[in-house]
Amino acid sequence: MALSKQNLRGLVLALVSSAFIGASFIIKKQGLRRSAAISGVRAGVGGYSYLLEPLWWVGMITMIVGEIANFVAYAFAPAVLVTPLGALSIIVSAVLAHIILKEKLHAMGVLGCIMCIAGSIIIVIHAPKERPIKSVLEIWSMATQPAFLVYVGSVIVLVFILVFHFSPRCGHTNVLVYTGICSLMGSLSVMSVKALGTSLKLTFEGKNQLIYPETWFFMLVVVFCVIMQMDYLNKALDTFNTVVVSPIYYVMFTTLTILASVIMFKDWDGQSGGTIVSEICGFIVVVSGTILLHATKDFERSSSFRGSQPSSPTLSARLFNGNGDLLNKEEEENMSPDSMCARRQELY
Numbered sequence: 001m002a003l004s005k006q007n008l009r010g011l012v013l014a015l016v017s018s019a020f021i022g023a024s025f026i027i028k029k030q031g032l033r034r035s036a037a038i039s040g041v042r043a044g045v046g047g048y049s050y051l052l053e054p055l056w057w058v059g060m061i062t063m064i065v066g067e068i069a070n071f072v073a074y075a076f077a078p079a080v081l082v083t084p085l086g087a088l089s090i091i092v093s094a095v096l097a098h099i100i101l102k103e104k105l106h107a108m109g110v111l112g113c114i115m116c117i118a119g120s121i122i123i124v125i126h127a128p129k130e131r132p133i134k135s136v137l138e139i140w141s142m143a144t145q146p147a148f149l150v151y152v153g154s155v156i157v158l159v160f161i162l163v164f165h166f167s168p169r170c171g172h173t174n175v176l177v178y179t180g181i182c183s184l185m186g187s188l189s190v191m192s193v194k195a196l197g198t199s200l201k202l203t204f205e206g207k208n209q210l211i212y213p214e215t216w217f218f219m220l221v222v223v224f225c226v227i228m229q230m231d232y233l234n235k236a237l238d239t240f241n242t243v244v245v246s247p248i249y250y251v252m253f254t255t256l257t258i259l260a261s262v263i264m265f266k267d268w269d270g271q272s273g274g275t276i277v278s279e280i281c282g283f284i285v286v287v288s289g290t291i292l293l294h295a296t297k298d299f300e301r302s303s304s305f306r307g308s309q310p311s312s313p314t315l316s317a318r319l320f321n322g323n324g325d326l327l328n329k330e331e332e333e334n335m336s337p338d339s340m341c342a343r344r345q346e347l348y
Contacts, residue, residue, distance in 0.1 A: 006130040010077020013069045014085040020066030022092025024059045026100055031056030075197030079190055079261035080268075080279065081127035083254050087116045087286050090246075090293060109296035115289025122282030126275045128267045135207070136199040140214040143195065148264045155184045171235070175244055178236035182229050183252035187260040189225035192218045194265075247291045254283070 003011065031053045039049035050056045066089075073082045091113045098105040105113075133139060142148065162181050171177045195218040199209040209215050236245045261267050268276050 003124070003127075004129045007077045007081060007127060010073045010075075010082055010130065011085075011124060013073035013076065014082045015088065017066045017070035017073060018085060018088035019092055020062050020069065021086075022089035023096060024063035024066060025093045026059075026096040027062055028056055028059030029097075029101065031059055071193055071197055072201075074190065074194040075201045077130050078128055078265060078267045079194060080258050081123060083190065083257045083261075084123050084283050084286050085120055086254070087250065087290050088120060090290060091116055094293060106296040109293050112289040112291075112293030112296060115292065116286050117289075119282045119285030119287075119289060122285065123279055126278040126282065128271055131265065133198050133202075135202070136195065136209045136212050136215050136218075139195045139198060139218075142264050142266075143191070145264075148260075151260060151263050152188065155188060159184050172239050175236065175240045175248060178232045178239065179245060179249045179252055181232040182236065182249060183256050185225045185229045185232075186253045187256035189222055189229060190257045191260050191264055192221040192225065194261075196222055247287075247294045250290055251287050254287075258283070 032050050034055055035050040035053040038053075070082070070086070094105055094109060094113060097103040159181055162177055162184075166174075166177045167181070196215065199212075199215045199218065203209045233245075233249070236249070258267075
């Protein structure tokens, strides 16, 4: 299926976004290393000298540029196309880490990268065309249709239950609680970002959409959802191992975003059953590659840092036991202060 001009623009912007965001992780890590070498205090143990490191700020600016490109991509292409391509930033980060940081990319990690690329190609080939939208009022009509209101209501109820019931009880032991909140809110933030981006695009084309209160409402929803999303994502990353959080969050966030987009923007209307199945298969391939790539990173850490010690808990075990590092607290308590410090330094 030939890509429409709108989809092509969205695709290019999504690829640019992945490249910049993936590169930003490597640049920031280089800045953190340089800062630690100069000050002697690492960020992982409470140091903030990286704020004075120009290279770290270059990484931050690179990431911001990538996020802006991703924001604009939603104004040109459906979320079904843009969101799954976020996995490509993981590939960029892994490849650059292998080349620049000399972090070995395991053979299975290479297979994970290939799977992500193959799945992305399948999604791009079968992606639906972006529907032409002439006004933010048209988007508002989509957002207030009964089916999407049911989805929004379900999200609000689930988030409320997770925040006030499950979070205090098992938020620090079950990774699905924090990532679930992030993913649910993230699906609403993407829908609002797409609505806001489309409104701004129409405004720049000479059709002022800022005169409508609906535009400002979508902006408020974006701000609220993103703040809440980032808050709980930081809690998840602070509590659990990144190798566990990243693939779970990607799978849940992407799945819910695609579902929300299909309901609100009717992305799959007019597509054949075979095309829809192909898109789903492409997404599953990307998800599998992402999980494989992250699992490979965990394998490398385990073999490098633990030597002949027992391997770290499996992914399924960590889903319910939390951060692998938390499981080793008892072990660390029996270590001398110097040994514990040296071990923690190695993990960075």
